[in-house]
Amino acid sequence: MSVSSLREYLDLLDTTGWLRSFDQPVSWDLEASAATMLANIRDGPIPVFESIAGLETESKLVGDPYRGPQTRPWDHFARALGLSGGLSGRTYYDRVIDRLNAPQAPRTVASQEAPCKETVRTGNEVDLLSFPWPYIHEGDGGRYSNLHTIVAPDPDTEWGTWSSHRMMIHDSSQASLLLLAGEQVPNRYYYDYEPRGEPMPVAVVIGAEPTVECTADMWIPTGRSEAAFAGGLKSEPVDLVQCETNDLYVPATAELVLEGHVRPDDRLDEGPFGDYFGYMNGPRRSMPVFEVDAITHRHEPRIPFCVEGSGVGYGQNSTSTLRLVAAGPDATVGLRAAGFDVAMAVPWRFTSRTVWVIATDRPYPGYLHELANFIFTTWGMLHIDFFVFVDAAVDPLDPRAVLTAIALEADPDADFHQFGVERMPKVPLNIYQTPDEKGNADVGTSKAKTAKAYIDATTDGDAAEMAATTETRKRAQERLVEAGLNAARFDRLDEREGQSQ
């Protein structure tokens, strides 16, 4: 059974020893974030801050709940989906891909059946500042909600489109949304609603169930519903409920829902923010305004947040884990659906939104160029600069194997391919462009263009590495574990096929 709410997921973490509740008051002003960053660095339990210092609130903050263990970042998600813990990365991907290939339409429930409607506030009762939005890094432009699912209209699907865009709180009813053109929801706003002078209805869903959070991080083609893929991941329909003040449907078990609209031709400051690149990113920009019309929530809502920037290098956080556990399998499904012979598509663990590793066969000359071109012009356009292609037999989840492939197989003369030098769009969150190059473009992408590149680190048919047989390796690992070595570090001891569903 998959879990059906953030609370069930947190309970699951608790039973496995991966949750730590703090009863003492902790401030939303950097303290919760600092404690979370320490946990992220040290691969510690997920912190739940039960009491918020200096604020009369029943809300609780949860720091980076989706961060996975450093040895197996997918482990918590595997359990949340009803799979066994301890699966190898490849097996986890296989299981998730199977589920993504079997989407299930959502089910609607009445308001009285939806936990997220336990409290409903509209009109003068709306007060964003009654919630403990965290101030995440010293130097941020403001307090943020940055681990949520945005629900926006989509004329091609019944259930709207889901995505993820950070939100900076401004006052009791306004926030600025980071909408960067090139992505589906921002495009809908900038090129559809705003030109018509029409406000775009939006719901910000905070503390949705894990499969919802996963699909918000995926690149689902237009005309397909994230809600159905969330159901596929769960192996049962996701419950949705209609908003109070607009026609959008939101996940019913969410902790907190902000209903509102994005005002046309209006902007508020957004940023700077310590972003996923691991660097404080400026300059402060003008971004569209989200005005809140209603707030609904569960009793004692759990408000998850992500210490962004701590998921680079060795670090893991919610967003880096979501890339690996959700976006990776989704991309694999998408590339296969597009006709590419891809074994696995995996974000590079040290900077998960900038580089992807794709293990693939090369069935015909020019195949890698076609594959790179397809991705760069679709879902990989704004954030991803590099693709590394490795043999299908290379484990793209093993950075050592990938690094070795780059070092030994990628010929600087023939295997590094730049796509259109300085002709491609880029999110202004990057750190290699100067502030002048980033500018303050109306729709949020950098003023200056960039390049994209792919690296062909596939072999020419020769095995790259001496290896013992799988059976011998497994016996060796068993012997070493018997001698006291950490079992979690071995890759062939965790194929508990009989236990996984």
Added chain:
Amino acid sequence: MIPFTQYVRGLAGDDDLVRLDGPFEVPVDVLAAEALRASGPALRFQRAAGSDLVSGVFSGPDQTHQREARPWSRLSLGLGLDPEAMLVDLLETISTLGPAGGNLNPTYTGQAASGTDIDAQDLRFPQGETDTWPAVTLGVASVSTADGTHWAPVHGSVVGGDTLRVRVPDTLSSLVGEGTTMTIALGVPPAAITTAYLLAVTEQTATPIQSCGVTGTVPLVPTNGGLVPSATEVVMETTVVDCKPDFRSDRREGWEYVIESGPLSLSVERVRTTENPVIPVSPVGRPLADDTRLTGLVTAAALYHRLNNYWGISPVEWIMLPAEAELGICFVASDVLYGGFEWQLANILFSFSSLFDTVVIVDEDVPPQDFGRVLADIWLKSHPARDWTFSEPDAPAATRPHYRRDNETGSRLYVNAAWDPRWKETYIAPRVTFENSFPNDVRDVARVLWDEPDTAPGETTENESPH
């Protein structure tokens, strides 16, 4: 000087060595390789018959998997440094073992290996899953000429009780002929094998060890071949019977990617061992193998020494040829002195080493044990168009990669993942770290929440190992 057995005991004392008791149904090299892949400790294979074996003693944890990993810490211990020593301390120490100019005065002491009633097969060298013969790895070959004693790395196979087939650097082969006596020393002090590797990769095998710094730290003893460390676990005195034997080996120790090597056939005249000999083994050809790691470290030491003695100043913070990249990429952290310095830096590295044709330059403040940051900065700080610089396609292929083995020329690449020195300070994005992102009092609160003891002011915690 630390004898090999003392070194092994030290690793055990640091909880960095695990003992496995025989018999071993799984080949030792597979066990060794799996422990390395898992960033495990060194292994000691306790055997009822034959010598004990140890693996992983010259390697260390996988830096792509483990925060704060210092795969050089074991060798640091072996060279008399603190296991927590910085990489540059080790690189500088390695450099002191090499040619020092002039003749030094060796210290001679008695030979620890005195047992003689065995042959090479009695030692029960490990045999890999696909090997025809038991394998000898991590050895030091010693030959004597009129100039003195010459050391070089050696590995090979035991094809009979009195026959070895080995591979040595051509620079050593050129000093011997059929009938020349050669001693193979196994289980030598870490300083000795490091010296043999250093002399090999810098093509200075012809320099006698009497002119090398190692002589001042490692007591020696004469043998029929040449001087060897007196604290050697196994001493095999041999005679060269064939300088061009007709056999091929698929295995290459790491140093063989740096310099030309070739086979020799040896007749084993006498084997001496200590009472309970311990022999190091490396899973040659497998990821993170000891010989690869050792080659990377001594090559980095040689390059570090050359670069920081080139410009009149020392801009280079560290150099790494990680075993994680099989020595095929050179990573260098440096102060980028001026615009264009990165080009000079990369191309001088290409001049001094033919192992790689990709160089990655990172900022000087990136610690080498934070390799995860290096593996992020490559893609984050470098502009995909401007900071990936390819040479004209006229360069010879590097020796380590698999491509262009047909003598075709091609391009070299350097990636500049360091801040541009011409940028205004305001262009430099501050990093998100525990220290940068929170004031002191908030950091204290966070530590107390996790039941942390007080941390001394200024002490960094952001890169602490995960528990």
